[in-house]
Amino acid sequence: MAADIDAGVKHRDDAPVTTSKEVHSDRALLAETVTINRPAQELYDFWRDPTNLLMVMDNIKAIELIDETRSRWTVKAPAGHEVSWESVVTKDVPGEEITWQSAPGGDVANSGRIEFRDAGTRGTVVRAAIAYDPPGGTIGQFIAKLFQREPRIQTRRDLRRFKQLMETGEIATSARTMTQFEEEQA
């Protein structure tokens, strides 16, 4: 069974469960939140087509649509290797939320949710939560590195790029020449 995004611990305060100080060695859960100065529906529409996410996510080699709810994700690994899994949308509330879960048999079990909450004149609060089971084996070590080293930072960077693209129509770069830019993208 893949990591469950909803298997949270009970809390006494109002802080999000992802900020809990309790440590669970058998699973990892993280969330990042960003406010984007665009309407929720527009942001949802972008996210609902997973192939768009290639523009804002690092490390992703390919995202293929299988059907309306299923997509195959392929992630770059060192020495020409790659890992992949099939992701299934398990809940879809147009303009508000998308929840997904990896199908059995993938290289890494994971689940996640992205929520879009109207924030009035400030735009939309976007929250991405991801849960995953730390895998074993050699490929598992790579996955662990990919996801565990700074999974939170990676998610945060992806959300920042998403925000930049939606708010400004482009993704900020300090590259000075196209050659530099392509090296950074590689």
Added chain:
Amino acid sequence: MRALTWHGKHDVRVDTVADPEIINPRDAIIKITATAICGSDLHLYDGYIPTMKAGDILGHEFMGEVVEVGSKSTLQRGEKVVVPFTIACGSCYHCGKQQYSACDNGNPADNQDIGRELYGQPMSGLFGYSHMTGGYAGGQAEYVRVPFSDVGPIVVPDDIEDEKVLFLSDILPTGWMAAENAQIEPGDTVAVWGCGPVGLFAVQSAFLLGAARVIAIDHFPHRLELAKRFGAETINFEESKTYEALMEMTGGIGPDAVIDAVGLEAHGFFVDNVVDQIKASMFLGTDRIHSIRQAILACRKGGRVSMPAVYGGFVDKFPLGAFMEKGLTLKTGQTHVQHYMPALLNAIVEGKIDTTFLISHTLPLEQAPDGYKMFHDNQNEVTKVVLKPDLAMAAE
């Protein structure tokens, strides 16, 4: 193209590097006609700012001619523009509030991590000022790539001299915002620590905003002389005791507002400053803050503290008690340049503000390393160095 590059403490060189290109739709390429060395460039030169890499192109005060535009730029080829040192997108929440230096999007995503760790939230991108603020190449070069060119650069009249408008890029708006942050009321006495370019523009701006008296504090006689020209009274802290002088000059009340235009490399042989310097040299602390300590102690009760000076890290012995007990207000921040540019350009065109007095030296870009050295070593006479790529080299 030729460009001034940073290689380490007190090591800057003019190198040949690849010309910049349009990368994003809102970009423009500017051919530099004039650029200046800023006092805050000396913090880079002295090695105080972290996240610099060898080969980084410096320079955040520059202007020139538009030579290439991306598909979404609103600039036209041939237009003469001055470029703000803050890189702001114009579409995020902060830009909407005209808080351009707090722009969410000007800094590339990966470069925002350090600001987030160090300050809690990342700041906007800046030209030529370390990788923490984006790693953008600066304008002490023949050409520069300007992102979000539909928001930042201001088009200036073709027939106006570069020298009259160049400082719209940073120090003039910075001096103006410093005075604005001092929330000056008619009849106020304002004290300004530091008569570098920002301090001198703050003196001018404070009078324009209604101050009755401005007291300028420095130890370079030439700089104090310039402050005097704008009507300031002066205190040379090597000749007089600053706090005592301020008390006598303000009837024992203290200045209504104080402006720290010195920053993290405060000069002078004061006990706290020497301790700060030792700590900075051992990386136990980063900033030397004598001027802001003294400003807080001198400020009248319930007064305002404005801090345009650049600080980067952590400080010791910040007089938090005095700050609280006296009920002071502190306003500070990197300048929201885009917000101030249009009105200040008008003031220049109408002759209400003149900034050309500041320029003490004009050099070809090729001699930029000499410019850094003389600005660093002789701050009394060298008030501002302007670099021009097209200027012929001085005869050997």
